[in-house]
Amino acid sequence: xxxxxxxxxxxxxxxxxxxxxxxxxAASETxxxxxxxxxxxxxxxxxxxxxxxDFLINGQFLRMPLVTHMETENISTExxxxxxxxxxxxxxxxxxxxxxxxxxxxxQATEEWILTGCYDQTARIWSLEGKSIMTIAGHTEVVKDxxxxxxxxxSCLLLSASMDQTILLWEWNVEKNKVxxxxxxxxxxxxxxxxxxxCTGTKFCSGSWDKMLKIWSAVPTDEEDEMEEAANRxxxxxxxxxxxxxxxxxxxxxxxxxxxxxxxxxxxxxxxSASWDHTIKLWDAxxxxxxxxxxxxxxxNSVSYSPLCRRLASGSTDRHIRLWDPRxxxxxxxxxxxxxxxxxxxxxxxxxxxxxxxxSGSLDNIVKLWDTRSCKAPLYDLxxxxxxxxxxxxxxxxxxxxxxxxxxxxxxxxxxTASDVGA
Amino acid sequence: LQDIRNTVGNIxxxxxxxxxxxxxxxxxxxxxxxxxxxxxxxxxxxKMENPDYWRTVQDKMTGADIKLTDEQVDLxxxxxxxxxxxxxxxxxEPAVDFFTHEVMIHPVTNRPADKRSFIPSLTEKEKxxxxxxxxxxxxxxxxxxxxxxxxxxDLWAHEDPNSILGRHKMHVPAPKMKLPGHEESYNPPPDxxxxxxxxxxxxxxxxxxxSTGAEVxxxxxxxxxxxxxxxxxxxxxxxxxxxxxxxxxDPEDLIPKLPKPRDLQPFPTTQALVYRGHTSLVRxxxxxxxxxxxxSGSDDCTVRFWxxxxxxxxxxxxxxxxxxxxxWNPNPTVCLVAVCVEQSVLLVNPCLGDKxxxxxxxxxxxxxxxxxxxxxxxxxxxxxTVEEHGKGVRLVVQHGKAVKQVTWHGKGDYFASVVADNSNxxxxxxxxxxxWSQNPFRKSxxxxxxxxxHPVRPYFFVATQRYVRVYNLLKQExxxxxxxxxxxxxxxxxxxGGDNIICGSYDSKLAWFDLDLSTRPYQLLR
Numbered sequence: 001x002x003x004x005x006x007x008x009x010x011x012x013x014x015x016x017x018x019x020x021x022x023x024x025x026a027a028s029e030t031x032x033x034x035x036x037x038x039x040x041x042x043x044x045x046x047x048x049x050x051x052x053x054d055f056l057i058n059g060q061f062l063r064m065p066l067v068t069h070m071e072t073e074n075i076s077t078e079x080x081x082x083x084x085x086x087x088x089x090x091x092x093x094x095x096x097x098x099x100x101x102x103x104x105x106x107x108q109a110t111e112e113w114i115l116t117g118c119y120d121q122t123a124r125i126w127s128l129e130g131k132s133i134m135t136i137a138g139h140t141e142v143v144k145d146x147x148x149x150x151x152x153x154x155s156c157l158l159l160s161a162s163m164d165q166t167i168l169l170w171e172w173n174v175e176k177n178k179v180x181x182x183x184x185x186x187x188x189x190x191x192x193x194x195x196x197x198x199c200t201g202t203k204f205c206s207g208s209w210d211k212m213l214k215i216w217s218a219v220p221t222d223e224e225d226e227m228e229e230a231a232n233r234x235x236x237x238x239x240x241x242x243x244x245x246x247x248x249x250x251x252x253x254x255x256x257x258x259x260x261x262x263x264x265x266x267x268x269x270x271x272x273s274a275s276w277d278h279t280i281k282l283w284d285a286x287x288x289x290x291x292x293x294x295x296x297x298x299x300x301n302s303v304s305y306s307p308l309c310r311r312l313a314s315g316s317t318d319r320h321i322r323l324w325d326p327r328x329x330x331x332x333x334x335x336x337x338x339x340x341x342x343x344x345x346x347x348x349x350x351x352x353x354x355x356x357x358x359x360s361g362s363l364d365n366i367v368k369l370w371d372t373r374s375c376k377a378p379l380y381d382l383x384x385x386x387x388x389x390x391x392x393x394x395x396x397x398x399x400x401x402x403x404x405x406x407x408x409x410x411x412x413x414x415x416x417t418a419s420d421v422g423a
Numbered sequence: 424l425q426d427i428r429n430t431v432g433n434i435x436x437x438x439x440x441x442x443x444x445x446x447x448x449x450x451x452x453x454x455x456x457x458x459x460x461x462x463x464x465x466x467x468x469x470k471m472e473n474p475d476y477w478r479t480v481q482d483k484m485t486g487a488d489i490k491l492t493d494e495q496v497d498l499x500x501x502x503x504x505x506x507x508x509x510x511x512x513x514x515x516e517p518a519v520d521f522f523t524h525e526v527m528i529h530p531v532t533n534r535p536a537d538k539r540s541f542i543p544s545l546t547e548k549e550k551x552x553x554x555x556x557x558x559x560x561x562x563x564x565x566x567x568x569x570x571x572x573x574x575x576x577d578l579w580a581h582e583d584p585n586s587i588l589g590r591h592k593m594h595v596p597a598p599k600m601k602l603p604g605h606e607e608s609y610n611p612p613p614d615x616x617x618x619x620x621x622x623x624x625x626x627x628x629x630x631x632x633x634s635t636g637a638e639v640x641x642x643x644x645x646x647x648x649x650x651x652x653x654x655x656x657x658x659x660x661x662x663x664x665x666x667x668x669x670x671x672x673d674p675e676d677l678i679p680k681l682p683k684p685r686d687l688q689p690f691p692t693t694q695a696l697v698y699r700g701h702t703s704l705v706r707x708x709x710x711x712x713x714x715x716x717x718x719s720g721s722d723d724c725t726v727r728f729w730x731x732x733x734x735x736x737x738x739x740x741x742x743x744x745x746x747x748x749x750x751w752n753p754n755p756t757v758c759l760v761a762v763c764v765e766q767s768v769l770l771v772n773p774c775l776g777d778k779x780x781x782x783x784x785x786x787x788x789x790x791x792x793x794x795x796x797x798x799x800x801x802x803x804x805x806x807x808t809v810e811e812h813g814k815g816v817r818l819v820v821q822h823g824k825a826v827k828q829v830t831w832h833g834k835g836d837y838f839a840s841v842v843a844d845n846s847n848x849x850x851x852x853x854x855x856x857x858x859w860s861q862n863p864f865r866k867s868x869x870x871x872x873x874x875x876x877h878p879v880r881p882y883f884f885v886a887t888q889r890y891v892r893v894y895n896l897l898k899q900e901x902x903x904x905x906x907x908x909x910x911x912x913x914x915x916x917x918x919x920g921g922d923n924i925i926c927g928s929y930d931s932k933l934a935w936f937d938l939d940l941s942t943r944p945y946q947l948l949r
Contacts, residue, residue, distance in 0.1 A: 103735065119735065142735075165778060189777045191715070209715055210777070259715065261732075276714070301732070317695065344695050363696060388696075390733065405733070 021080050026067035030055055033062075037085060052088040057081060061374030091380050092369065092400055092412035096130040104403030106145045106391045113151075114401065115158055116409055117143035123160040125172065128399070130411075134172060136179050138243045140164045144193050149218045150201040157182075157218065159204060161192035167206055168243060169220065181244035182220040187252070188212065190259070198265040198285075203250070205271050205285070207260030213273050214249035215285060221245075251288050255281055258299075266305045266312070266326060274300035274314055282326055294324050296334075304358065306350035309372075311335065313358050315345030321360050323372060338370055340378050346389060352396045359400055361389030367402045369414070384410045429454060429484040436483040445486040456486040696734040700727055709751040709760070716775050718760050720746025726762055728773050737775060740814055748828045753878075754835025758784045759817070759855070761838055763826040768840050769807075770818040770855065788817050791858060801848055804858040820853060820860070832876040839874045839883070850874055850885060863899075868892065872912050879921045886915045891926060891936075905942045907934040 024036065034053045041048045055062040062069055067077070075081060102120035109115070113133065114126040119142045125134040141164035149157035154174060161167045167185040172178075190209030197204040197218060205215045224245040258277035266272045269285045280294040280303060298318040305312050305326070312324040321338040343363035351357040356372045357379075365385045368378035387406035394400055400412040429446035439445045444453035461469075470476050478491045491499070498508060507514060522531075539545070557563040579597050703723035710717050710731070717729040722745050728738040744765035752759040758781040762769045772788075774781050802823075807816040820840075828841040839852045849871045853860040869887030876883060881896040889912065891905040909928030917924050923945075924936045934944035 103733070105733075189779065190713075191776070209713065259713075319693075342693075388733070405735075 024066065026070075026077070027065045029065050030062055033066075033083070033085070034088075053085040054088040056084040056086065056373060061371065063374060063376060089371075089379060090415065092382060092414040094382075094384060094410060095399075095413050096128075096409075096411040097384075098126055098130045098409040098411070100124070100403075100407045100409065102407060103405045104390060104407065104409055105143060107393045107401050107403045107409060108147055109393050109395045109399060109401055110148055110151060111395070111397060113156075114409070114411075115146050115148060116403060117146040117160055119143070121162070123158075123170075125158075126409075128411075134177060134179055136160065136170055136172075138168055138170075138181055139166070141191075144191060145195045147195050147197050147204065149197050149204065157201075157220070159195055159197070159218070161195045161206055163191035165190060165192060165208070167192055167195060167216070169218065169247070171220065183247040184244045185214075185216050185247045185249070187214055187249045194260065194262045196264045196271075199268060203285070205253075205263050205265070207263040207273050207275070209259040211254065211256045211259060211275070213253040213256075213260055213263060213271065213283065215251045215253070215271075216247060216249050251285075253283050253288050253290075255283075255290050261300060262302045264303060264305055272303060272305060272312060272326060274303035276300070280312065280314060280324065292326075294326070294328075296322065301345060302347040304348045304350050306355060306358070308350075308353075308355035311350075311372075313348045313350060313360075315348040315360055315362075317344045319343065319345060319362070321345055321348055321358075321370070336372060338372075338378070340368055340381075341366065343388075347392045349392050349394045351394050353398070359392050359394060359402075361392040361402050361404070363388045365389060365404070367392055367400075367410075369400070382410070382412060384408075431484075446484065454485060696731075698727075698729050698734045698736070700729075700736045700739070701725070706746060707748045709749045711751045711776070712753050712755045713776065716751075716773065718749050718751055718773065720749045720762060722746075726760075726771070728775060738773065738815070740771065740816075742769065747826065748830075750829050750831050750838070752831050752835045753833055756780060756783070757787070757835045759835075761829045761831065763829045763840070766822055766825055768820040768822065768826055768829050768838075768853075769816050770820070771815045772817050773815060785817070787856075791856070793858075798859065800860050801851060801862050802853070802860045804860070818855070818858070822851070828873050830873075830875055833878045837876070839876065841871050841874055845870050852883075863894075873915050875915055875917055875924075877917065877921055878919055884915060884917070884924065886912045886926060888912060891915065891924070893938075903938075903942055905936050905944075907936075907944060908932070908947060909934060 022036070024033065028036075030053075033055055037053055038048070038050050041051075057069065057075070058073065062083070069075075070077060070081070098114075098116075100116065100118050100120075102118050104116050104118055106117040107114065109128075112128065114128065115123065116126065117123045121137065121139045121142060123136040123143050123146050124132060125136070126132055136158075139160065139162035141162050143160050143162045145161040147159045149159060149169070151157075156172045156174060158170050158172060159167055160170065165186070165188045167188075168181050169183040169185065171180050171182050173180075185206075188206065188208040188210055189212075192206050192208040194207045195204055196206075202217065202219055203215055204218045205213055207213050222245070224247075253271070253273075256273065256275040256277055256279070258275055260273050260275045262274045264272050265285075266282070270291070271283045271285050272280060273283065274280045276299045278296050278298060278300070280296070280300060282291040282293075283289065284291050294312075296314070296316060298316045300314050300316050302315040303312055304314075310325070310327070312326050314322050314324065316322065319339065319341045321341075322334045323336040323338075325335055338360075341360065341362040341364055343365075345360050345362045348358060348360045351359075357370065358372070359367055359369050361367045365383065365387060367382040367385070367389055369380040369382065370378045382400075382402070385402065385404040385406055385408065387404055389402050389404040391404075392400070392402045398414050400414050401409060403409040428449055430449060431446035436445065444455050446454050448454050473479070475490050478496055479488050480491060481487070482489050497510070501510075502508060554563065558565065698717070698719070701719065701721040701723055703721050705719050705721045707720045708717065709719075715731060716737070717731050718726060719729065720726050724742060724744055724746070726740040726742055726746055726749060727736050728740075729736050742762060742764045746762060746764055748763040750761045752761070758772055758774070758776060760771045760773055762771055770788075772781055772784055803821040805819045805821065807819055811819070822840065822842055824842045824844050826840050827843045829838055831838045836856050837852055837854050839850060842849050842851065845867060847864055847867045848862050849867060850862070850864060851860050852863055863883075868885075869889070872886045872888065874883065874885050882902065883894045883896050885892045885894065889907065889910065891907060891912070892901055893903040893905065894900065895902045905924070905926075907926045907928065909926065909930055909932045911929040912926050913929050914927045915924060922938050924938065926934045926936070928934070931949060933948040935946045935948065936942075937945040
């Protein structure tokens with residue numbers, strides 16, 4: 001029965017209203033509540049312009065009529081309910097669309113440049129406006145992952161990992177716009193699917209189809225590492241010329257029973273790896289020991305860590321995105337499960353500025369922007385791709401990027417609003 | 424002197440007094456007395472005149488007179504004087520004391536006890552240490568302690584009243600036990616408070632008491648009880664009382680419990696990826712043992728290799744004929760795919776994955792040395808031409824007729840191919856490392872639909888239209904014939920664990936066999 005519930009509304013300082021309980025109709029929705037707030041603000045301030053608000057009850061976004069929400073959340077209608085309201089997040093605005101020659105397997109962007117890895121065996125550097133700056137060719141197979149090591153105004157160091165089992169460390173001279181291969185990191189026995197550089201920029205780790213993780217030094221040197229010469233090496237050397245000096249791994253971490261799909265550094269000396277054997281493992285990079293394992297039900301395609309909320313987000317082949325606490329002692333504890341995709345989730349990425357937001361790309365061609373406080377539905381669906389989405393990225397400056405099998409890289413501008421929770 | 428030895432022996436010679444002879448000699452002839460009658464007068468004269476009379480003796484044996492020699496006379500005189508007979512004997516030799524008369528410091532017979540009488544025996548110590556060593560080495564095993572538990576003899580175990588021998592044996596009829604009384608039928612529901620019930624139970628037992636010939640009732644749930652009784656002599660007899668089984672079977676128990684679908688995962692629920700690229704019917708699929716690559720063959724005469732996680736087509740191989748079947752070698756160290764193209768089977772190295780692995784596979788194939796003598800083979804093995812080698816084909820096995828299916832053995836060296844005709848040459852087994860093919864069957868048992876190797880054990884499954892025959896490859900004989908109740912079997916698959924087989928048929932039935940259970944399907948799904 002449509003009884004009215006008593007509510008108090010809290011908000012940010014900008015849109016403050018009196019802290020007085022209100023009576024609102026039970027069937028009111030977000031738009032109705034929004035109107036209410038705006039009326040209150042207009043009454044207080046003469047030239048107040050209409051602003052859309054979004055409402056949170058107990059940390060959950062209100063997405064349905066108030067009474068249905070309260071029923072599902074078992075909130076009694078007798079008591080006074082506190083509702084927070086925040087300025088509604090604007091949709092990300094599409095900015096650029098960069099065309100490639102083949103599928104885009106990975107993308108990583110910084111303040112000024114975008115680095116993409118492509119299935120045509122090259123990695124490319126683009127400007128934020130979409131202009132092609134550099135094409136980095138050298139691999140003999142598809143490039144599966146790319147990463148920046150460090151940048152300064154003169155030269156940048158970057159890595160590209162490929163299905164030809166090697167990782168190449170490149171130096172890019174910005175001024176002259178020339179790129180040179182410094183090191184060729186050999187050691188994997190299968191396609192290298194994922195690389196991650198640590199926060200100091202001196203080390204990086206790689207995960208591959210041979211079920212191993214290897215840690216390498218990212219500092220360019222002039223020596224070549226000794227490598228065991230396999231019997232076929234001389235034959236291969238004649239076919240392809242060596243790019244850069246050979247480098248061998250500093251350490252190899254083994255423990256996964258299937259291919260490693262994604263790696264990242266969650267701490268200064270801690271590596272997190274997600275694999276096709278349904279587990280996410282946390283390793284100590286110094287000793288090489290396995291610290292803990294989080295077990296799931298399905299293959300993990302991608303994993304991302306947010307130091308702001310200290311949570312791991314994982315994308316799996318069962319179309320869910322799960323949030324984990326890596327510090328939990330007891331095996332596996334899924335904190336939250338975000339379901340909306342209708343295909344495998346191939347990549348997830350947390351926002352570097354907002355502790356509750358993340359984007360995910362999936363094989364159903366859609367990139368979804370989520371707020372973890374509203375776990376029933378994503379905030380926005382970015383359905384621009386015509387084919388599978390293979391990689392996503394989020395920069396500090398508020399740029400969302402997604403690359404897919406339709407050879408296109410889309411960039412969206414998403415204003416970085418500070419997390420605004422009131423008293 | 425004649426050698427006259429009398430052979431009569433020790434007899435009184437008076438017996439021959441009256442006879443002319445005194446015995447017999449060695450030849451048996453009589454020994455006659457000397458013919459001389461000596462009367463008293465002659466004897467007196469002899470006594471007086473014969474100087475040697477005092478030393479003449481008549482030999483009783485021969486009857487002759489013997490004159491004693493000087494030594495003999497000496498001997499007689501010595502004996503008469505009571506001296507020792509032998510001349511050489513000296514009765515006055517010096518005496519040697521066995522026990523000396525002097526007093527020595529060490530006693531001979533009365534010496535004190537040795538130290539070894541007081542300390543533990545050394546010889547025994549040696550013996551014991553040898554025994555210990557033997558026990559430690561396991562040469563001597565300690566005796567097992569005898570089990571003192573009383574053994575029961577079930578007299579009526581093999582009782583068969585109808586057998587003839589049963590009547591002859593010493594027949595002791597089973598003792599009639601007392602029917603279960605109140606204490607056995609007392610079966611209270613479980614108490615909510617366990618503390619209370621145990622007390623009450625102990626009280627009940629205490630009240631019973633024990634007596635000779637007591638009955639100890641052991642648990643009962645209404646169906647039948649085992650009672651043990653001790654009779655007067657102390658032997659325990661145990662027997663089952665009559666099984667009064669009531670038919671209180673819950674009908675729910677009879678329905679077999681099928682596993683929940685969630686337990687049978689992974690099975691396909693949703694479509695995840697679509698691999699686009701073929702232009703015609705896709706007939707066959709195979710996935711690499713690592714799970715990274717997928718190979719598919721189609722009616723558009725190409726074989727395509729895909730990356731599983733992204734649906735990327737890595738390679739396309741035009742083979743110039745409709746592809747009926749593909750199979751990826753299950754050995755993870757060998758990188759080979761068998762492709763059935765019309766009348767031949769191609770062994771292709773896809774060159775995907777670890778470079779060292781597919782390089783090693785190539786080397787392995789190239790290191791083959793043909794045997795010296797020509798072997799008669801039902802098919803022809805040929806290495807690929809240079810052009811084909813560039814595409815990835817390594818070996819071509821030319822069959823005479825269209826090949827329907829190819830499948831690998833678990834170890835990756837042998838593979839079997841099925842040819843689409845109804846002769847005994849339908850199934851062929853090939854060995855890649857020796858490039859040798861053989862026909863395992865002499866007689867055709869029907870149109871072969873498909874064949875399979877067991878993933879672990881040496882079994883070979885051949886599915887014909889109505890049956891699946893299981894052959895043991897080591898013993899080279901038929902092990903089992905599985906009866907599918909289907910009219911026309913189309914395909915067959917085996918669980919990687921190796922215990923279950925599923926056969927699908929054209930009459931929309933799926934027969935699931937549990938190999939350990941029976942030759943009939945465990946379940947028939949429609």
